[in-house]
Amino acid sequence: MTTPKARPLLFLRSLLYYAGFYPVTMVYAFICLLIGPLLPFRPRFAFLTLINYFYIAWLRICCGVKVEVRGREHLPKEGSYVVIANHQSEWETLYFQLLIRPQAVVLKRELLRIPLFGWALALLKPIALDRSKRRGALKQLLEQGKARLEEGVPLLIFPQGTRVPVGKLGKLNKGGAMLAVSSEVPIVPVAHNAGLFWPGKSFIKYPGTVEVAVGPAIETRGKSVDEVHDASTEWLEQAMRRQGSLD
Template sequence: MSATNAAPKASPLLFLRSLLYYAGFYPVTMVFSLICLIIGPLLPFRTRFKFLTLINYFYIAWLRICCGVKVRVTGRENLPAEGSYVVIANHQSEWETLYFQLLIRPQAVVLKRELLRIPLFGWALALLKPIALDRSKRRGALKQLLEQGKARLADGIPLLIFPQGTRLPVGKLGKLNKGGAMLAVSSEVPIVPVAHNAGLYWPGKSFIKYPGTVEVAVGPAIATQGRTVDEVHSESTAWLEAAMKQQGSLD
């Protein structure tokens, strides 16, 4: 399936398989979130991250079993083995929030504040030190991103940013903001672009999941010392755009 091809027809079988997925997803999430809220605050951050994201292994395995959605990663070796760094990735599917916590461990993610208000799930998510932005206050959001982002990076925690700002349908790139490049340059840490085509198999806000293999490509770490924000932003987003086209998720 590619960005230029029409999505397959949502057959009754695909509906039933997706229904089965959510029949397992929601009860397990509620129970595990309760456990996390009790145990999580007692653990140091790195141990807490490992514990709270154990459920993500279930999510990805259950998705493969119920809906036939698999994953293939290339370039995993490009993720720095030590130290902090900034990851920028395209934003097109709820799948990202499930899998990326397994790919980048530990991490702090930049997300919208509303997610932390979801009962149980959002409360547990808040224990992972996300940077929760109020998107209605753009200037204040950038200041918060830079201040809290630098603090996470100084603590040796990689930071995940979606420069598109919101989920976009397959085939669309939108405007890529410079927040990730600004953080990486100011903190003198590498920036790593990551592209995926999960929207082909789990379209944003879609109940139906389509069988297939999500391709994830991790680009080379881009050095930032002695470089400008514009240079780093241009190089990292150019790689991201080219990889998305190769994966078939960008026109």
């Protein structure tokens, strides 16, 4: 548990992190906007996400946040698949681009409007949903998601839809299961406890090791959406409890 005396030091360490994070992000995003459009998708993804290695290393140096991954071997070596993961922090949006390469991610459309960063992010072919249009968002997810999967690109979905505080599960939407079943590709659940060390919307970061657990791929052929959804979310929930990020 953090003591009151430790908070000023944690604040300074987090300040140092952002002092490197924002300038490097703006400069690299500008470079990506110049070079990214000239590259095919896969080398473009590799180039644009090089900065994520800096983010994770700089976080470890400044704030003492490390990472440990278990089950990496469960990620399919070839072909496309759907990944569902819990959403607690900004951390997973950075690290998962290193864990699953390449990928397309489902995100909120507002992120693409951020100058430089959002414009560069748009080059990674995300599925940017308007969350105010729920029915239209599901149709967009299924149509664009299927197109990405047919291109052989794995798709990352946060079924909670938004960041959920540590200790809470929230509602897990079925969009990932629907897409995986309709496209007949495996679904892979991934759990983490990043919110313990980088709480959502928190300036201060806390030292420790983020645990990431990759579950076995769940085949979808011949199964219903409910069967796939229940199997994947049950694994996700149990893994979160083992990691101490769910009451």
